[in-house]
Amino acid sequence: MRNRTPLIAGNWKMYKITPEAVDTARQLVKLVADCSNVDIMIAPVFTALDPVSGVVRGSRVALGAQNLHWEKEGAYTGEISADMLVSAGCQYVIIGHSERRQYFGETDETVNQKIRAAIDAGLIPVFCVGESEADREAGQTFSVLDKQVKMGLDKYFAKDLGTLVIAYEPVWAIGTGKTATKEQAQEVHAYIRSLIDQLFDQALAQSLRILYGGSVKPDNIAALMEMPDIDGALVGGASLDAGSFSKIVKFK
């Protein structure tokens, strides 16, 4: 029986200008006002963080960002630090999303530094890992995840990682409409949990929330959430509409 509070997180990627983001956040706040026993997060683009924070403040919905830089400040044109995200109202930050790894040169080393910056600033890191289709077909799923988790969390201690969230997002399932089966996802989540137990300790492994991401929709969330090691979802496309995202939040 899972005693971890589920987290349903929406990654809005590079969608929605500020008035659209504010409007969607307003609708969502109303739709989920009566939800309990589930944590909810939305991650709009940087320019919408501050205005959306005014909408979600005091509601069931928490604010997250989609990326950060690991330095506190400096001559890093175009970058945003953890403290800047906190001052814009963020509680969470997504780190190492496969789109950042694929298109923007994110590596296991930069992910590692970003997790440190997030934790030091009091942000909850949502650390994304996942194999490509080629990795899966080559039977490399577990070795790829092993490397991502070990390098992403290298030099950390269990005491640093109390708030950490891991999102397992098979790259072949993101934005493709192909969801991992609940059994495929459960197998990987259980593997990640056992890896955390091996690398850190059992208490952290048992309290760690592991989200599934990859074409999660209102009609497949309930089945995924039946699985003992799936503690919620990181949702892309279906989080852009407040109605469909709220249905995912109300998966029970």
Ligand code: PEP
């Ligand atoms: C994501 O971007 O993290 C994601 C899982 O996207 P989608 O739900 O659209 O597959």
